[in-house]
Amino acid sequence: MGIMSFLREKMGVILVIVIGLALFAFVAGEVIHFGGSFFRGDANTIGVVADEKISVQEFNQRVEQNTEQYKQQSGQTSVSPQILGYVQENTWNQMISRSIITSQIAKLNITVGESETKSLISGNNPSPQIVQMFGNPQTGQLDRAQLNNVLSSVNAAKDGDPMKKQWQDFVAQIIESKKAEKYVALVTNGLYVNSLEATDDYEAKNKLANFQYVALDYASIPDNKVTVTDADYQEYYDAHKKLFVNKQELRSFKYVAVNGAASKEDSAAVKTQTEKLAQDFKASNNDSLFVQLNSDTKTPIVYRKKGQLDPALDSVMFSAAKGYVYGPYLSNGSYNIAKLIDSRVGPDSVKASHILISAQSAGGEEKAAAKIDSLKKLIQGGRSFDELAKLFSDDKQSGEKGGSLGTFGRGAMVPAFDEAVFNGSKGELKVVTTQFGVHLIRIEDQKGSAKVVKVAIVNKPIQPSEKTRSTAYSKAQTFLASVNNGDFDAEAKKEKLTVQQGTDVTGIAAGIPGLDNARDLVRWIFKSEVGDVSEQVFTAGDQYVVAQVSQVKPEGQLPLEAVKASILPVVRNKVKAKQLIEKMQGAVNGASSINQVAQKVGGKVTPAQNIVLANPVIPGVGVEYSVIGSVFGSQPKKVSKPVEGTSGVYAFVVDGFVKPAPLSNLVKQKQQLAQMALQRSQGQLFEALQDKANVKDYRAKFL
Structure with a gap:
């Protein structure tokens, strides 16, 4: 086969390399969630990395390429909104990655010479992309005859030949990949694990602690018995400010949704329609045409073995006579009728x-x-x-x-x-x-041989009628008219509609929990101000939605007021902890055993055996970092001070520690830690570069 045919066949691989940019493989799986205000940026800029703008045209072109690649790989002719959103997010990540790393490579003047390029293509240690492109499927080894055939054809091609341009683009990506490899090596080659770190890690994973504890759970104090003050909020907020940095703008809204899904009457109407079709199906002499004309889903009419049909059909069709019609029967939200066209014994x-x-x-x-x-x-x-x-x-x-x-x-x-x-x-x-x-x-x-049957299936999904949709839409429209002149929650209560919450929605969200295909609604939310009520009824799947913007969390450091509601549970536990620590301290004072502490607080002593620092879990309780850390820092046989944990306040006594056998292979331990550090460093390197690049995301304006 000619070289052009070969390259066309391999274009799927080339596209993956060109679009995905293999030079950024070390950041694969990283999800970038940088954002910006909806109203910043210009009419043609979908994102900014440092001073480099990304145009919406370039982004859309890449999305189209990646979408086509997905279709080729999946065999599908179209993509769902969810898949499209996935492709758009991956494309964004690829473009941001490319811009960030390329900038760093240019600053350091990292290059790949002519001889090195030749070696990457046809040397003894070729690029992984070359091996992937020209590898033998059975052995996984490079097929040099195939590679040399392509190289000969490329060298013989004239300038301007599309084949030559494809090859040049492919080689350019191999070179960029090598540059990125060199850049990462500059950072990761400086990683080092010393003997003390290796020994500490070994002990953290193998030293065992046995202890007994008493716990006062936060749940022992009812929430309504706790008063959380502004000072309590401020104290927690000041101590955890880094938790409240928004990397992209988030918005919350309240909404009512009127259900426009099919009613019982709609279901009955579809069933009646299908019953009438069943009579015609029995009399049909052209079953294939009948299915094409009457079925909403064109299921291929092919021979199937037992177990490949719907369970309702599987139990009847293998013993039925030719021409038998079964149904209507309900399956996956549709009424179906099925006709046995033929049965025979065929190979397995x-x-x-x-x-x-x-x-x-x-x-x-x-x-x-x-x-x-x-x-x-x-x-x-x-x-x-x-x-x-x-x-x-x-x-x-x-x-x-x-x-x-x-x-x-x-x-x-x-x-x-x-x-x-x-x-x-x-x-x-x-x-x-x-x-x-x-x-x-x-x-x-x-x-082999087994009985197989050929069954024609006519499918009629249960869908809402025009009357059902119109009634639901009218109800939502009535609510919209009333809420424009009154209070959203009060009007919803008056109309007996449930107010629901959409919390921390991103500007590029295609849907939210409970609302599918809600892109138009999200787009409106990010164009509106707090308190705005939608000027129209939005359709999201079978739901007719009226919404009101309730909160905007801008990019950057969020103020205390913006996070108060979300931090209330943990702040309330902090207030409870102060009370419980005081109670536990009173019990610890003068106590010579953990049993005395338990008796004073009305609790019980619980043993914990074979606990390691590297896995700070108390059996039956959960992760307790502070408690387990305190245990490993304590002396045996001594009642501890109260320790504030995740689920309550603790006091404990360490029964003893079981030291592990001496570390027998320090070199291996250091190598394992170094490998873990290497894996972490690649992601951490990219995160640091992201922060420095000051990525701005304006996708919400365009998607």
């Missing part, structure tokens, strides 16, 4: 090979079919199927094996492919068109 599994010619590589489906027809004639004339598969198949993974797909059961392939191989005969050549292209299939073998 098939061994097959194929040659795939995609419409993309051939220049259209007709050309792909013509090429497959030519290959079929060559094989019928005596040419080797295996050799032609290696040369021409666009499925490189099977092509390397002479087109072999191995042995597979029913349902493993797409329906048209399945139908061809399971209903054909051993040794037969068949041509099938699927969403992947045109296939020339050779049936190698068929094994």
